[in-house]
Amino acid sequence: MSKTIIVNQVSKEYQRYDAHRPTTLQEAILKGLRKIKPVEKFKALDNVSFVVKSxxxxxxxxxxxxxxxxxxxxxxxxxxxxxxxxxxxxxxxxxxxxxxxxxxxxxxxxxxxxxxxxxxxxxxxxxxxxxxxxxxxxxxxxxxxxxxxxxxxxxxxxxxxxxxxxxxxxxxxxxxxxxxxxxxxxxxxxxxxxxxxxxxxxxxxxxxxxxxxxxxxxxxxxxxxxxxxxxxxxxxxxxxxxxxSSETIQRTPVDMPVAVTTAGTELRVNENRFGSMEMEIVSVRLLDSLDRPVTQLTSGDPLRIEIVYHAPNLIEMPIFGVLISRDDGLVCYDSNTATAGLEMSSVQGQGYMTLQLERLDLNKGHYWVDVGIYEKNWSYAYDHHWHVYSLQIHSTLNEKGVVCPPSEWQIVKSIEPQDTVYLYK
Missing domain, CATH: 3.40.50.300 (P-loop containing nucleotide triphosphate hydrolases)
Known part of the structure; x- marks a missing residue:
């Protein structure tokens, strides 16, 4: 296999400038040209080598x-x-x-x-x-x-x-x-x-x-x-x-007091709650089509997840995520604001986010809804609730598998023996 990209001991430095440097020629003249000199150099790449084959x-x-x-x-x-x-x-x-x-x-x-x-x-x-x-x-x-x-x-x-x-x-x-x-x-x-x-x-x-x-x-x-x-x-x-994960655990405060959800579940750090707590999840509600809190739904029903948060200090571009998993750990749904193309601005104080699922076509069984807020680079979690919010899905259908979308079998037409096509003879 031929080599298409060869990067050999590559290094690249850039200038880092003062954040308050002039941004126009007029400002540069008024403030003095010395203000636009670089503060220092930093290495964007340092002795990087690799090969990518065709x-x-x-x-x-x-x-x-x-x-x-x-x-x-x-x-x-x-x-x-x-x-x-x-x-x-x-x-x-x-x-x-x-x-x-x-x-x-x-x-x-x-x-x-x-x-x-x-x-x-x-x-x-x-x-x-x-x-x-x-x-x-x-x-x-x-x-x-x-x-x-x-x-x-x-x-x-x-x-x-x-x-x-x-x-x-x-x-x-x-x-x-x-x-x-x-x-x-x-x-x-x-x-x-x-x-x-x-x-x-x-x-x-x-x-x-x-x-x-x-x-x-x-x-x-x-x-x-x-x-x-x-x-x-x-x-x-x-x-x-x-x-x-290691970074998140290291940042999780061990002296965080036990909190209790509206459903009565205790939130204990390093058990079902992880994160630096620089930004906290205040409450999570699973809501039906009438905005009523639910712990049970019928397969195919809509589900709205409401996340109330609080950030004592300014947090840059946090990422909100929701994961739904089956009792056996199988991930059935995983979404976050970053992959959905929703770029959060910097936040401070209290607010709330919602995720609307128009149809939750999961098969009958017990599921967990995990909710988290993460640092803008995914480096660690601010607050992550694991296996806290329970959801039971009911269905009258006797289907197998993870999802149970609406479906209907039909006989389109009968085939006469002389028209039968055999894949194998």
Whole structure:
């Protein structure tokens, strides 16, 4: 198997500036040019080496500031390493950030042609693929509007559509799948799977650990600009989540008093409650279609989960998550605000979040609803309630399996013996 990406002892430094530096020429003149001098240098990447073989899909994980985006930028050719070398063999399709390569005053059509040519296509090749690009992006009614009128999700759809239509040998994806609606995310994931089947080399940066585990052959874990671990996806992801759990346990205050839920369940730290408690879950309610608290539902009923929180101090971009598991530990549903594309602003004080499930098509049985609030990089939990909220699902159907969606068997028509097609003779 040939080597498509070779990163050899790569290091990259950037300047760190004062947060109060001038942002305009006028401010710089009034405050003095000395104010815009860098405060210090920091290493975004420090002696990073790895090889990605042709046809592999490799995930890159780590906290914000670990060097993930810097790495993809160097591989794509946006910038050069201070030390070391990056070798690329093949055409690159890159989704680095939503503003890269786009001009806000130009239309979607004009940006498509410019990006296509920059990516290595001829104008005629862009012309031949234009309708397919627009259809994939679902922007038929907006393609001649200026890009400044596009939402973040619309920009992402256009960027992804262009990248996958240049027939890349190497596809670089940096977190953009976290933006946009769930239906388009699924569409993107299907196209990525198709590229993988065709032998395209894919490098994926994501905070969605389960997505990385399920899609990628190998994973690189970056920590403070260095490779902390590299290998098979299951092994490295488990190492990463173990460290996250360890960090959460270390931050959990041991002297936290016992709390009691509205249902009378005791919350005890390091038993069914974990987290730093910098931001607390005040209450959780499972509600039916009439907003009544429930512990039992019929399969197919709607469920609304209400989470009341309190943050004594300012918390930057917390992530809210809900997981529903069966009594035997099987995960039946797992969702969070990050993968749903809902970016939280900084919060302080008390508020509440809701998650609406229009149909809960689980089979009959007993389930647990786990609820948590997590640090913006998934480094640890602020407050996580495990096996606290009980839910019993009833059903008159005698189906097997985890889900029990509405279904109906039908005999469409009988087949005469002479019309029977035999698969095996």
């Amino acid at each position: 046809g592999q899909m490799v995930g890159v994980i780590g906290a914000n500031g670990a060097g993930k985006s810097s790495l993809l930028r160097l591989i794509s050719g946006v910038g050069r390493p201070d030390r070391g070398k990056v070798e690329i063999h093949g055409r690159i399709g890159a989704l680095l950030d939503l503003g890269a390569g786009f001009h806000s005053d130009l239309t979607g059509r004009e940006n498509t042609y410019i990006n296509g040519v920059i990516s290595g296509l001829t104008r005629q090749e862009v012309e031949d693929r234009f309708d397919s690009i627009v259809a994939f992006a679902e922007l038929e009614n907006f393609i001649d509007n200026p890009l400044r009128t596009y939402s973040t999700g619309m920009r992402m759809r256009l960027a992804f559509a262009i990248a996958v239509h240049i027939d890349p040998d190497i596809l670089l994806i940096d977190e953009v799948l976290a933006v946009g609606d769930m239906a388009f995310q699924e569409k993107c994931l299907k196209r990525i799977a198709q590229f993988k089947e065709k032998g395209c080399t894919i490098l994926l940066v994501s905070h969605d650990i389960e997505q990385v585990r399920n899609l990628c052959d190998e994973v690189i874990w970056l920590q403070k600009g260095r490779i902390r671990a590299q290998g098979l996806s299951n092994i490295v992801v488990q190492q990463y989540t173990n460290e996250m």
